[in-house]
Amino acid sequence: MTADDHSKPWETTRRGLLLLVSSPAGAGKTSLTRSLVADHSDLTLSISATTREPRPGEAEGREYFFKSRAEFEAMIAAGEFLEWATVNGNYYGTPKQPVMAALEAGHDVLFDIDWQGAAQIAEKAPEDSVRLFILPPAWDDLERRLRARAQDTEETIKARLELGREEILHWTNYDYVIVNKNFDRAYADLGHIYRAERMKPGRNSWLPGFVEDLLRDAAGEAAEPPKTPLLRPVQK
Numbered sequence: 001m002t003a004d005d006h007s008k009p010w011e012t013t014r015r016g017l018l019l020l021v022s023s024p025a026g027a028g029k030t031s032l033t034r035s036l037v038a039d040h041s042d043l044t045l046s047i048s049a050t051t052r053e054p055r056p057g058e059a060e061g062r063e064y065f066f067k068s069r070a071e072f073e074a075m076i077a078a079g080e081f082l083e084w085a086t087v088n089g090n091y092y093g094t095p096k097q098p099v100m101a102a103l104e105a106g107h108d109v110l111f112d113i114d115w116q117g118a119a120q121i122a123e124k125a126p127e128d129s130v131r132l133f134i135l136p137p138a139w140d141d142l143e144r145r146l147r148a149r150a151q152d153t154e155e156t157i158k159a160r161l162e163l164g165r166e167e168i169l170h171w172t173n174y175d176y177v178i179v180n181k182n183f184d185r186a187y188a189d190l191g192h193i194y195r196a197e198r199m200k201p202g203r204n205s206w207l208p209g210f211v212e213d214l215l216r217d218a219a220g221e222a223a224e225p226p227k228t229p230l231l232r233p234v235q236k
Contacts, residue, residue, distance in 0.1 A: 014204050016103040017197055018125060019043070019110045020118040023134035024164025026145035028180040032134065032190055033112050040194070043108045046099060049075065052090035055151070065095070083113075083120035088159060094121070103128060108198070115170040130197045132190070133174040137181040 023029040037045050049065040051072050060066055067075070072091045075081060082100075084093030094117065102109050111121065122129040136142040142164060146157050171177055176193050180186040201207055 014106045014198075014206065015128070016042075016106050016108045017203055018099070018103070018121060018129045019108060019194060019197075020113055020121055020129055020131045021111060021134065022113055022115050022118050022131070022167065022170075022174070023180075024136065024142055024167045025160045026142045026149075026164070027134045027136045028145075028183065028186065029112060029134050031183065032180065032187055033110055035187055036190055036194060037110055039191070040108075042106070043110055043194070044102060046094055046109050046111045046113075048092055048094055048113075049081075050090055050092045052088075052092075067091075082124065083117040085114065085116040085120075087114065087163070092117070108194075115167055115173065119170075119173065127202065130176075130193075131174040132176045132178065132193060133171045134186070135168065135171065135177060135179045137179055 021029055021033050033045070037043050047061065047063075047065060049067050049072060051067055051069050052064075054060075054064070054066055058064065069091065072084075072093065075093070075095075076084060080096055081093040082096040084091060086092075092114075094111065094113070099109050111117070113121070118129075118131055122131055136145075143157075143161060146152070146160055152160065178186050178189050178193075197203070
């Protein structure tokens with residue numbers, strides 16, 4: 001059997017992963033995650049639903065699916081969310097159907113998500129989930145970045161900083177932590193983590209058959225190759 005006979009099975013028989021990225025507001029999470037999605041064609045960004053008002057420049061179905069409270073609560077009652085939470089008096093949640101469809105199709109899904117949502121998803125899909133936390137290099141940098149946006153009132157900035165402090169308290173629940181002192185270095189680290197997680201045997205269902213073919217070729221068609229053991233669940 002030649003290499004061409006294998007027909008690159010990894011292109012069609014790989015299960016996707018859920019990359020759950022959290023950070024306090026202002027730590028650079030949005031810039032890092034959007035860059036990662038732009039550079040990897042198999043990675044899509046999960047679009048959340050929310051009841052908060054759209055900000056200038058935001059579009060329906062791009063940043064969020066904007067819902068009324070009644071619409072959101074109806075979706076909760078129907079079990080349509082993979083996770084949901086209340087933040088600053090507004091609902092936020094991840095619609096379940098598009099995420100599960102992407103996983104089954106072998107696509108990876110990135111979540112720009114708070115610690116509550118990450119915990120809910122990791123509990124429901126532990127073998128598919130990879131949790132990553134982004135920290136600022138210093139608290140002063142976080143406050144400076146929030147003020148530099150010039151988008152929020154003083155009251156909102158203070159609320160975001162308090163939420164950020166609470167968010168940081170949960171950093172030990174994550175598989176990886178990146179300190180975003182330098183964007184290029186932090187982005188390189190993020191990419192290395194993502195690509196390494198994609199290579200774990202438990203996420204590549206084509207591997208047992210592929211290895212058995214290799215062993216069959218090595219032993220010759222007349223010999224019975226040893227059986228490849230079943231893949232273990234992904235090890236964290």
